[in-house]
Amino acid sequence: MPLTNSHQNIIDPYIKIGPDDSLPAEGALLVTLAVWQDHWERLMRRQELIGVQLTSDEHPEIISDDIDQLDLIALEFPTFRDGRAYSYARLIRERYGFTGELRAVGDVLLEQLHYMERVGFNSFEVLSNDPATDFEIAANDFTVWYQTSGDQRRTATMLRQGKKNHG
Amino acid sequence: MYRYDEFDQTLINERAEQFRRQSARRLDGDINEDQFKPLRLMNGLYLQLHAYMLRVNVPYGCLSAHQLRRLAHIARRYDKGFGHFTTRQNIQFNWISLTDTPDIMTELAEVDMNTIQSSGNCVRNITADHYAGRARDEIEDPRVWCELLRQYSVLHPEFSYLPRKFKLALTGSPHDRAAVAVHDIGLRLHHDNQGRPGFEVIVGGGQGRTPVIGKTIRQWIEPRHVISYVEAILRVYNLYGRRDNIFKARIKILVNAIGIDKFRKLVDTEWEQIRDTGLQVSNTEFERINAHFLPPDYENLADQGDELAAKRTREPAFDAWMRSNVTGHKVPGYAIVNISLKAPGRIPGDISADKMEHVAALADQFSFGELRVNHRQNLTFVDVRQIDLYLLWEQLVALELATANIGLASDIIACPGLDYCALANARSIPIAQDISLHFANSGKLQQVGNLTINISGCMNACGHHHVGNIGILGVNKRGKEYFQLTLGGSADEHASLGIRLGRGLPRAEVPGAIERIVDTYLTIRQATETFLQTYRRIGIEPFREAVYGPVNVSRRVA
Numbered sequence: 096m097p098l099t100n101s102h103q104n105i106i107d108p109y110i111k112i113g114p115d116d117s118l119p120a121e122g123a124l125l126v127t128l129a130v131w132q133d134h135w136e137r138l139m140r141r142q143e144l145i146g147v148q149l150t151s152d153e154h155p156e157i158i159s160d161d162i163d164q165l166d167l168i169a170l171e172f173p174t175f176r177d178g179r180a181y182s183y184a185r186l187i188r189e190r191y192g193f194t195g196e197l198r199a200v201g202d203v204l205l206e207q208l209h210y211m212e213r214v215g216f217n218s219f220e221v222l223s224n225d226p227a228t229d230f231e232i233a234a235n236d237f238t239v240w241y242q243t244s245g246d247q248r249r250t251a252t253m254l255r256q257g258k259k260n261h262g
Numbered sequence: 263m264y265r266y267d268e269f270d271q272t273l274i275n276e277r278a279e280q281f282r283r284q285s286a287r288r289l290d291g292d293i294n295e296d297q298f299k300p301l302r303l304m305n306g307l308y309l310q311l312h313a314y315m316l317r318v319n320v321p322y323g324c325l326s327a328h329q330l331r332r333l334a335h336i337a338r339r340y341d342k343g344f345g346h347f348t349t350r351q352n353i354q355f356n357w358i359s360l361t362d363t364p365d366i367m368t369e370l371a372e373v374d375m376n377t378i379q380s381s382g383n384c385v386r387n388i389t390a391d392h393y394a395g396r397a398r399d400e401i402e403d404p405r406v407w408c409e410l411l412r413q414y415s416v417l418h419p420e421f422s423y424l425p426r427k428f429k430l431a432l433t434g435s436p437h438d439r440a441a442v443a444v445h446d447i448g449l450r451l452h453h454d455n456q457g458r459p460g461f462e463v464i465v466g467g468g469q470g471r472t473p474v475i476g477k478t479i480r481q482w483i484e485p486r487h488v489i490s491y492v493e494a495i496l497r498v499y500n501l502y503g504r505r506d507n508i509f510k511a512r513i514k515i516l517v518n519a520i521g522i523d524k525f526r527k528l529v530d531t532e533w534e535q536i537r538d539t540g541l542q543v544s545n546t547e548f549e550r551i552n553a554h555f556l557p558p559d560y561e562n563l564a565d566q567g568d569e570l571a572a573k574r575t576r577e578p579a580f581d582a583w584m585r586s587n588v589t590g591h592k593v594p595g596y597a598i599v600n601i602s603l604k605a606p607g608r609i610p611g612d613i614s615a616d617k618m619e620h621v622a623a624l625a626d627q628f629s630f631g632e633l634r635v636n637h638r639q640n641l642t643f644v645d646v647r648q649i650d651l652y653l654l655w656e657q658l659v660a661l662e663l664a665t666a667n668i669g670l671a672s673d674i675i676a677c678p679g680l681d682y683c684a685l686a687n688a689r690s691i692p693i694a695q696d697i698s699l700h701f702a703n704s705g706k707l708q709q710v711g712n713l714t715i716n717i718s719g720c721m722n723a724c725g726h727h728h729v730g731n732i733g734i735l736g737v738n739k740r741g742k743e744y745f746q747l748t749l750g751g752s753a754d755e756h757a758s759l760g761i762r763l764g765r766g767l768p769r770a771e772v773p774g775a776i777e778r779i780v781d782t783y784l785t786i787r788q789a790t791e792t793f794l795q796t797y798r799r800i801g802i803e804p805f806r807e808a809v810y811g812p813v814n815v816s817r818r819v820a
């Protein structure tokens with residue numbers, strides 16, 4: 096699936112591993128929660144990039160202790176209507192302090208990219224030939240925001256008070 | 263009232279432009295109706311039975327004369343010359359075309375109005391006591407908090423895809439005119455035992471298929487923490503609310519499933535983490551918004567005792583209007599005036615473009631150019647000099663807007679029903695028309711006194727039938743419309759849900775049944791009891807008998 100890091104289209108370096116797949120000896124891996132839990136020790140010992148993908152039923156608190164070990168967390172949107180991952184993203188960034196790649200996967204629509212970026216996602220799997228351009232269109236609809244969220248944008252209130260956001 | 267500054271204005275303009283691009287993509291065929299639907303719904307554009315319907319937010323019911331003129335213009339130019347005020351203090355236009363919608367949004371943005379989140383699974387327009395800031399019994403004016411919460415909820419990146427729609431209501435008075443107990447979150451400003459203002463937070467109330475009276479999750483919270491507390495509730499709901507069944511997705515189902523104590527624990531745990539973050543309302547921000555809600559330049563006036571009394575004696579129609587439509591103001595010499603949009607036989611909440619303009623002119627002349635939309639689908643002037651009451655009444659009479667029935671049996675709430683709504687089982691509007699005409703002809707209106715009749719065209723309960731003293735619900739039995747009556751509902755500080763009276767009735771039998779219920783009340787009431795008080799004292803049986811005949815053995819067994 097085409098992927099963008101919001102500036103450009105990128106090639107996904109990760110191999111997706113589900114419960115039925117065997118663990119390859121080499122390569123960057125994006126594993127399901129079950130695989131992560133079953134092969135935790137083996138996976139922690141690897142030197143290569145490692146990520147965990149969570150379904151929207153899997154609260155990221157389960158992996159919050161491992162967060163420093165992870166390069167990527169991917170959160171699934173089973174349908175665009177399922178908004179749980181917006182809250183998960185904020186918790187992952189703002190409460191568990193994750194600084195790596197936070198990827199939105201699944202039913203990720205153009206119109207949602209902007210909200211996703213605001214809550215802390217920084218890569219997006221979009222069904223599009225050119226997701227970076229889509230992102231460009233969708234993320235520039237607004238220049239004013241009322242809410243603070245993980246993205247450090249200055250809110251209307253901050254702008255009014257002429258405050259600088261040192262985030 | 264609140265006026266947009268450059269930041270608010272930019273955001274609203276950008277939203278209108280975004281929708282212009284989205285609808286162009288739809289009209290060009292770049293996206294299909296399935297993809298477009300969530301986009302238009304987030305902007306209050308519904309596809310109804312015959313046309314698009316556009317719902318415009320009236321934030322917590324506050325409207326300027328200038329804005330009302332713009333709504334009149336929109337009604338005339340883009341609709342069939344009418345607007346329809348709703349129980350959410352909003353206005354709907356029922357005959358809108360998709361191609362016109364971006365222009366309408368731009369026209370609204372020019373007068374500080376928008377349609378953002380007037381639909382969709384997100385935080386909807388926030389409602390409030392329509393007497394806010396003016397009521398004699400008010401403890402604190404909730405409007406600054408309404409505006410803070412409005413801004414907080416508009417285009418919230420985390421809470422725009424909640425399990426289901428989410429409604430907040432605020433009041434600052436002990437007498438609840440905002441029905442806060444039947445909202446997802448109800449906020450009631452009051453004083454704690456040391457006299458400090460704070461919010462009682464009520465959660466998990468609602469109507470619809472599963473009506474629930476909300477539960478108090480917190481007795482008192484400092485106002486500056488109210489946004490973080492609301493955020494904690496929203497986050498818990500967003501994470502744990504059901505998403506597998508849309509009929510079980512409202513927060514009330516979650517609260518009932520895990521119990522208020524467990525729910526409170528989840529919220530408090532979350533709140534502890536966020537209460538001292540940037541969500542606290544600073545004094546600067548409070549003061550900035552409060553400056554928009556300062557009282558107008560009241561004159562130094564005395565209450566008009568004798569003169570008004572003399573006019574009332576001379577003119578019984580004026581007296582009737584004064585009794586039902588006019589109420590006390592906290593400033594001496596002023597009054598609050600309700601304008602009924604429930605003339606007998608008319609569609610509840612409907613108003614023509616011409617009348618909107620006349621009302622706007624009267625608001626300029628008599629009430630500092632502002633008015634309120636109230637959740638019973640009427641309009642309110644909150645700052646009328648008592649010396650002007652007679653003159654205002656005369657002008658309203660000339661406009662056929664002086665119906666003296668606020669709070670009385672013909673002040674009926676009705677949802678759009680089968681005349682417009684794609685979800686309806688039955689028509690609500692004609693039933694409302696039948697009943698209001700019936701009462702107008704019977705001459706019993708004043709004698710019966712306070713009585714709320716609420717009508718919904720289906721279980722979704724947009725007409726608030728559960729909390730009507732008499733509720734009427736349209737049902738469909740083998741392709742035929744029937745109407746189910748409930749008694750004893752109430753939306754005030756002693757909120758209660760109505761109880762089903764008996765089997766559904768065909769339309770023709772409804773006014774007669776209401777008449778028999780009302781006559782029963784008139785016969786058995788004691789002293790000054792209202793309908794609701796009598797019902798609560800005596801129970802449903804006498805009313806049941808009045809409508810369906812005496813209880814026989816077979817019915818008892820069944």
Ligand code: SF4
Nearest residue numbers: 677683686719720724
């Ligand atoms: S109650 Fe039913 S019929 Fe009435 S407006 Fe709501 S959905 Fe439509």
